[in-house]
Amino acid sequence: ASATASKPVALAPMFADQNFYRSIPDLLRHLPLSRQQLYLQGADKNMEAILESLRAVFNTKYDRVSWALAPSIPLVSSDDFLMSCHELAMELGIKIHTHALESPLQKQMYPKRYQGGLIQHLSRLGILNEQWVLAHCVWLNATELALLAEHQVAIAHNPVANLRLGSGIADVRKMLDYGLKVGIGTDGASSSDNQNMYESVRMGALLSRIKTPQVTEWLSAQEVFFAATEGGAACLGLEGQVGRLQEGYLADMVFVDLSHINWQPLNHVLQQLVYVEDAQAVRHVMVDGEWMVRDGVLLRLSLADLMERATLAREQLQILEGLQTDQNQELLAAIGQFCACSH
């Protein structure tokens, strides 16, 4: 790939300058007294140091990979920190990716912390613009939808992850009605086990069918396919460069095997892609004109090597987890109780 080629993968390291346990009003006093000090460890992080280390990360250049800023959730970010992130994003011309109104708990908490809720607060800070991509947005109200549309904020819709975490079902029909750009994602492996984009796209279509009995409001195959391709491109700031098979676009292509049982009989390509295909018929993958997968074989990665590294990482995580088991059990009960009461 040439140095000027678009970069269809954006990596956005997550960070925060505040502590989760202190960010949610009233949570701390529901946690075991003996542990409260422990939970406050590292509560105050040095914002300047974080931003400096990010600059160093962003200086590392990769083929086809761009960077984005990901203040993990605004709940654990100070206003100063969010504004500094925005400033840095504008300076570097990169996106800001954050999680917004994902869980029922967030829906409850934001209005307690910010007058009018999170979106109004970000708007008042004067930083909301087309650089922002908000993940999830399950609990937006009409005022918030209008504000996001006004500022051309894009939404990363993760239907399966929203189910996995019990977050609910985002109202994508309303987002589209308000003119918002919507992409579809799987979310990361820490909040959605399965990284199958076909399943996520299908669930995007299917879950819209229980938001309303009005058939005309259901998302069509065409709408979710657009969200998964050009909508995703818009979330990455790559409109007109990827997400469409057309002259002037990068040659990013997935080839499915039409002799696979998923395609018997061949009836309607778009409907079958959205409602039937589950990745089993995927045969080749090309990115920017270069083969990444041929006949099901990864050409640029060694699966054996990945396996080894994943197994090693798993062992290390298990040790860390083992050290925290008691603490985690305590937290499970206390936070579960707190969250259920907040509904």
Next chain:
Amino acid sequence: ASATASKPVALAPMFADQNFYRSIPDLLRHLPLSRQQLYLQGADKNMEAILESLRAVFNTKYDRVSWALAPSIPLVSSDDFLMSCHELAMELGIKIHTHALESPLQKQMYPKRYQGGLIQHLSRLGILNEQWVLAHCVWLNATELALLAEHQVAIAHNPVANLRLGSGIADVRKMLDYGLKVGIGTDGASSSDNQNMYESVRMGALLSRIKTPQVTEWLSAQEVFFAATEGGAACLGLEGQVGRLQEGYLADMVFVDLSHINWQPLNHVLQQLVYVEDAQAVRHVMVDGEWMVRDGVLLRLSLADLMERATLAREQLQILEGLQTDQNQELLAAIGQFCACSH
């Protein structure tokens, strides 16, 4: 397989003795006047003739395939017909499979037709027993759950099909609380495009997470796995014969390739089977000790032959559909309107 071996596949041909358009109170007068006569064609079927033809079908014996009766939905069945089906099922020792309280429309319509609704009606007819398997059951109330449990009726839960048709999300937690046997299915290709059992099992688990914010009420991986295996066996009357790897059970086994990326790293077999596996790692399938799939290749079926037959069937269906296009468009508008008003 020996003649006495269990038959883990049950085929249940659908039939009815009444006409859909007349079965739903008030629907007919919402349809185009000029077509009402057309919609009533075949409204009165000869019950005896249907049952006779079924006896002939059931006399055809296949390896590993048993028969069941499937009065399609009770809405299009007379009481006499349902009672005759039950009688025949008891005589032949086979199951009765029907669709119950699937759609919001059915929830509205049954109490208008039967005092107290469908389940109470079946109970009053004195035919509800452990031979019955009810598909869907999205809209059961507490009285109905209790009645079904009392009569040991089993439930076929089809979470993806319920989404596809906009039917809603069945409350499987309540079914289990009442002690009902629950199996998991994909439903047929006419109401669920994708026949991927792994996806259906996963959605069974995930959709329970938006029924309630109470984490303890969510279905566990273990519960949906049980439903998909032993629960399914119970629905077919094969408890103790299939659905478990144990001495005395049939050797029905699916082998997944642990070197597939779905299993990297190997962390927790049951969790990964339910939350990650999407059928891509399936390598071999054995039924009753005989290989059906080896290294991804179907041994008992020719995919090429299936393709040819599916393509032919598609062409024939397209011709039939073409003949009815105008009629279907009229119906779409009129029935859509009727259903939306019934919510």
